[in-house]
Amino acid sequence: MIFQRPAPKNIEENNEPEVNELSRQHVQDEVETVVGPSVTVEGDFASEGNIVVKGTVSGSVFTSKHLTVEMGAKIMANVRAGSATIAGEVKGNMKIKESLELVSTSRVVGDIDVKNLKIESGALLYGKITMPGIESGEKSVKTKLFKKTEDAGVQFAS
Amino acid sequence: MYVYIYDNFLRQKNFLSTIHSMEVVLTDYGIAGKILRLQNYTDSKAVIEDEIKRGAKTIVIVGNDATFGQILSRSATCDCTFGFLPVGPNNTIAEVLGIPVGIEACTVLSRRRKEFLDVGWMNNRYFVSQLRVMPAKLEVIYDERFKVTAADKMEVIVCNLQPFFWKKDKKDTEQRVVHPQDGKLEAFIRPLTKSSWWGYKYEEPSIFPFEEMIITGKEAFAVEADGKLSKEVKVKIKLAHSKVEMIVGRDRKF
Numbered sequence: 108m109i110f111q112r113p114a115p116k117n118i119e120e121n122n123e124p125e126v127n128e129l130s131r132q133h134v135q136d137e138v139e140t141v142v143g144p145s146v147t148v149e150g151d152f153a154s155e156g157n158i159v160v161k162g163t164v165s166g167s168v169f170t171s172k173h174l175t176v177e178m179g180a181k182i183m184a185n186v187r188a189g190s191a192t193i194a195g196e197v198k199g200n201m202k203i204k205e206s207l208e209l210v211s212t213s214r215v216v217g218d219i220d221v222k223n224l225k226i227e228s229g230a231l232l233y234g235k236i237t238m239p240g241i242e243s244g245e246k247s248v249k250t251k252l253f254k255k256t257e258d259a260g261v262q263f264a265s
Numbered sequence: 266m267y268v269y270i271y272d273n274f275l276r277q278k279n280f281l282s283t284i285h286s287m288e289v290v291l292t293d294y295g296i297a298g299k300i301l302r303l304q305n306y307t308d309s310k311a312v313i314e315d316e317i318k319r320g321a322k323t324i325v326i327v328g329n330d331a332t333f334g335q336i337l338s339r340s341a342t343c344d345c346t347f348g349f350l351p352v353g354p355n356n357t358i359a360e361v362l363g364i365p366v367g368i369e370a371c372t373v374l375s376r377r378r379k380e381f382l383d384v385g386w387m388n389n390r391y392f393v394s395q396l397r398v399m400p401a402k403l404e405v406i407y408d409e410r411f412k413v414t415a416a417d418k419m420e421v422i423v424c425n426l427q428p429f430f431w432k433k434d435k436k437d438t439e440q441r442v443v444h445p446q447d448g449k450l451e452a453f454i455r456p457l458t459k460s461s462w463w464g465y466k467y468e469e470p471s472i473f474p475f476e477e478m479i480i481t482g483k484e485a486f487a488v489e490a491d492g493k494l495s496k497e498v499k500v501k502i503k504l505a506h507s508k509v510e511m512i513v514g515r516d517r518k519f
Contacts, residue, residue, distance in 0.1 A: 143471035145456045146419075150411030154474070162471070166411060 140170075144179070152184070160195070171204075178212045185217075200234075267291075267298030267348075268321040270309065270336060272328030275352060276302075283352055284327075286368050294375040298325075303332065310339040317345050323512070324348070325374065329355040330394055333426075334491030337393040341384050341508050348374050348512040358394055358426045363514025373514040380517070381507035385425045385450055385490075388500055392490040393509070396423040396502065400457050401486035406479045407452075413473070415456035420467070421480060422453045423502055449474040450504050478502045 139157035142148055146162040153169040160168075160176045165183040168174065174188040180195035187202045194210040201207065203221040211229030218235040226232065275284055291297045299321075301312060313324055313336075325348035326336050333349060351359035351366045364370050385392045398421040405413040405421060454471040480486075480500040488497050 139472070140474060141470070141472040143454065143456065143469050145416050145458060145468055146454060146471045147414050147416075148411055149414075152411045156474070161469075 142180075158188075176213075178210075266321050267296050267323045267325060268313075268316045269298055269300045269325045269327055269350075270312070270332075271300060271302050272332040273303055273305070275328065280353060283367060287327075287350060287352075287371055290368055290371040291374075294371065296371075296375055298323075303328075303336070308339070309336045310343065313340045313343050313345070317343060322346060325350055327352060329353050330358050331355065331492050333358050334392070334394040335493075337384075337509060338391050338491040338493070341391040341393065341505075346377075346379060346510045346512060350374065361426055361518045362511065363517030365514070374512055377512055378515065379510055380513045380519075382509045382511050383425065383448065383450075384505045384508040385423060386503045386505045387488075387490055388497065390490070391505065391508070392425065394424075394426050394491055396425075396488065396490040397421070398480060398500070399487040399489070401482050401484065403480055403482045403486065405452070405454065406481075407473060407475045408477050409479075413454060413471070415454070417457055419454055419456040422455070422470075423478070424451045424453065448504075448506075449476055450478075450502065451475075452478060476504050 139159060140154040141159045142162045142164060144161045148162070148164045148166070150166045151169070152158075152164055152166060155171065157173045158168065158170045158175070160174070160180045160182060163181045163183075167184045168182060168186045168188070170188050172189050174186065174191040176182055176191070176193045176195040176197060178194045182195070182197045183199060185199045185201075186197065188204070190205040190207070191201070191203050192208045192210065193213040193215060195212070196214045198216045200217045201215070201219045201221070203219070205221075206223035206225070207219065207221040208225045209215060209227060209230040209232065211227040213227075214231045216233045218237070219232075220237045222239060224236065224238065271284075274280070288297065299316070301316075303309065313321075316324065323346045324340070324343070326333055327350045329351060337347065349359065349362060349364055350370045351364060353366075356366050359366055359370070364373050382393075385396060387396060400418040400420045402417070403414075403419055403421060407413065452473045452475060454473065456468045456471075458466055458468055478501075480502070482498060485496045485498050488495050488500055
């Protein structure tokens with residue numbers, strides 16, 4: 108008994124958390140593209156990861172992941188993203204694959220094509236909204252200036 | 266056959282005991298080899314190529330971040346495996362490579378876990394750790410697709426292996442660390458703004474991962490790559506994939 112080899116299970120148990128920690132660290136360390144407050148980007152701005160815009164972008168913006176436009180930021184471009192949170196100004200058409208959230212300080216001028224939409228009270232929006240799941244007879248809902256909508260969120264029957 | 270290249274600062278008395286202990290451990294592991302000392306004007310590429318002709322298979326750099334950058338920036342194209350034994354202060358690259366500082370690095374070296382590392386390329390020379398463009402009025406073009414400018418001067422730091430530490434503001438007690446080496450180079454752009462009469466202040470950095478970048482300026486600007494300073498008007502920076510074969514540790518950041 109004294110000279111018994113240590114059970115291999117212990118070694119496996121010790122190894123597993125290290126693997127999980129490494130993968131977690133890799134996810135945390137995934138670098139996102141950040142456009143700082145006094146930086147201007149012009150051209151076809153694309154990234155494979157998340158994008159955070161605090162400055163000015165003109166041209167076009169593309170990411171398959173999440174786009175965040177912070178308060179004070181300006182995008183004068185067409186936007187394509189997996190999902191987005193807008194707290195700044197966007198002048199251009201937006202095509203979002205999954206969900207779009209317009210925070211109270213957001214100002215959007217342009218058409219929106221999105222699956223899920225959430226608009227906070229105070230958000231300003233001028234453009235056409237297109238969402239999947241609506242019959243061809245009721246394809247799109249034209250919206251004009253929304254000022255201080257009372258309820259948060261826009262829900263459509265699925 | 267192993268060849269060890271020691272930096273000049275290791276001659277100081279406070280490092281002698283560490284070096285001696287490391288040499289004993291390396292002998293125990295059976296991986297001791299020829300020792301060469303780096304002088305101020307030594308051409309490391311010529312020295313390494315000479316040793317490769319004599320049969321050296323592994324070149325081990327002994328020193329700190331500056332030693333690592335100085336040797337690898339010139340010798341990235343040499344056909345051999347590189348190892349690293351970090352000794353002393355100013356060792357941030359070792360953590361990225363998963364190599365502990367001091368005697369424990371010998372154990373990592375003996376295990377010979379090899380990885381191919383990407384290397385940065387700038388105007389006909391390589392850089393391994395970090396490239397820094399001093400504050401100037403610059404224009405940066407990424408991947409020939411989009412252009413980045415700032416209102417006034419900006420500083421550009423391109424990281425390959427050496428991580429970039431930055432503080433959000435004076436009250437920020439946590440130093441944010443971004444670890445590169447993910448198949449792309451990371452550029453940190455820090456614009457300077459004149460907030461008060463006594464000078465410029467750094468703003469929060471912008472971060473752009475990229476594979477190719479061109480930096481231009483109306484006037485010549487200073488560029489520092491792996492400790493080597495030069496003045497350029499136009500700088501083209503690219504990523505050279507899997508250029509250097511390196512012995513790394515299990516706790517590496519990639």
